[in-house]
Amino acid sequence: MATETFYDVMRRQGITRRSFNKFCSLTAAALGLSPAHADEIRHAMETKPRLPVLWLHGLECTCCSESFIRSAHPLAKDVILSMISLDYDDTLMAAAGHQAEAIIAETIEKYDGNFILAVEGNPPLNQEGMSCIIGGRPFLEQLKEAADHCKAIISWGSCASWGCVQAARPNPTQATPVHKVPGLADKPIIKVPGCPPIAEVMTGVISYILTFDRFPELDNQGRPKMFYSQRIHDKCYRRPHFDAGQFVEHFDDEGARKGYCLYKVGCKGPTTYNACSTVRWNGGLSFPIQAGHGCLGCSEDGFWDKGSFYDRLTDINGFGIEANADQIGGAAAGLVGAGVIAHAAASAVKRARSKDAPSSDTSKNTHEDA
């Protein structure tokens, strides 16, 4: 098991001691520090171990891992081989079976309180977690045990952050996002939602933690502000069409060919916090809206339960039937209108009747209106 320092990694990659010293001096100069600080940097590089990471998988589809390995800046291989010490990731590691599982115990013992726990997917709580078994025991147990000893937790993707598809209604296994797991050790959690998250966002978060030895600034829902403080809509290149009132009405119409705004065909860009419209995907090549399809809002809580991906007005559950705000509100306003008409008719009839009876004149309605 590696307890390599950053210096060790540099030496292993063919960098000489002389070059390393130069690097430390130059870094100190570049940061505007006095020459004495070059020694501190050197000391830190020589003694700081690479950050050990345990990457556990619960109920998930591995799309987060698939995304992660496609990171271009920095390359995933640089993150895994040079920046972090990825001690356990059952998808990427060579070891398998009992040997692989033994690494978890070893890391927990060796780096107690000093490793990062990256969680892809989430644990199901029903049937005591039996819906997700890793190495013969529930993932729920494995997660809790690792969380007890870790330094901090990264919730990869919408599964770990919000619950995602396995937690969608009616959620038969009671799949639960990491921060809501009862009895989980109280450790700092950073959420990196998305289905999957953008590769560069994932590696960017890791790079930040390594460089500054702390989490990036988080919003009050625990997401890094640097990637999740703006909506897709805010930086969308089709935004001018939105402001102009030019919308795609159908996917085969002229507006679709001209690249109009996808708002009316259900784009969730205006309600989705993510970096797709700026960082984009596959090395900055494209993102869903650029490809002509609306945003599904995959990095938002409960996006599976909001009805059609192709409607702006999403379903409101809990009314027995699925209906959107206009159907429910319109029906309510219609009922009120009908009630008003019926009441007006009844009032008129009653008044006509009381006019016939002469005695009722003194008992006319004199109440006040709304």
Place this chain on the structure above:
Amino acid sequence: MASSPAPAERVQSVYVYEAPVRLWHWINALAILALCVTGYLIGKPLPAIGGEPYAHFLFGKIRFVHFVSGQILLVGFALRVYWAFVGNVHARELFFIPVTRAPFWKEVFYELKCYMLMKKSAKTYAGHNPLAQISIHLLFVWGIVFMLVTGLALYGEGEGPGVIHTLFTSWVIPLFGESQDVHTWHHLGMWVIVSFVIVHIYAAVRDDILSRHSSISSMVSGWKTFEGGRPRH
């Protein structure tokens, strides 16, 4: 209204709605009309227009009218709450409900029965009757507060980090779940206001016709005229 006046029946007037209240009422009415129309169009935009995007700003204008009307509603509401403290006794009817007073509830149920056409006569009030008071308070006052808070939260989303974002967006969105949920509830809120407006206008017109006091004109002049006897309150 020219019925033969009995000795006791003479027309009396009470100054109920002060000028700021009347001004607020009608500005509010216009703002709500603009907000409902533009809000509906934001949820369900008009058919797309052609041409180059630099030549048009239709949706931007619709949203602009919505935001401006919303801000007018906000300022108006704030001044109205202020007026509830400094205005006359009728100015605070909508904001201070005597929920702990048993007679108040008795009168609420009495009014309910009148509206259900089970009672023939109703008591006379200078301002709002207790039923009107409580329904305006619950549906309108809190409805507007709800719409202002969710509206500001949604506005803060577009504006990005800043005062409005910190004061509203930062806690409202997690409270409802996510942004889309806030949109949905804001949309439902509009229908609550629309339903209220329907009942409100109906009750005002009905009252004007059926009762012996002025109703609609009092929101223009401020004076409410009563045929035969002054109101108790």
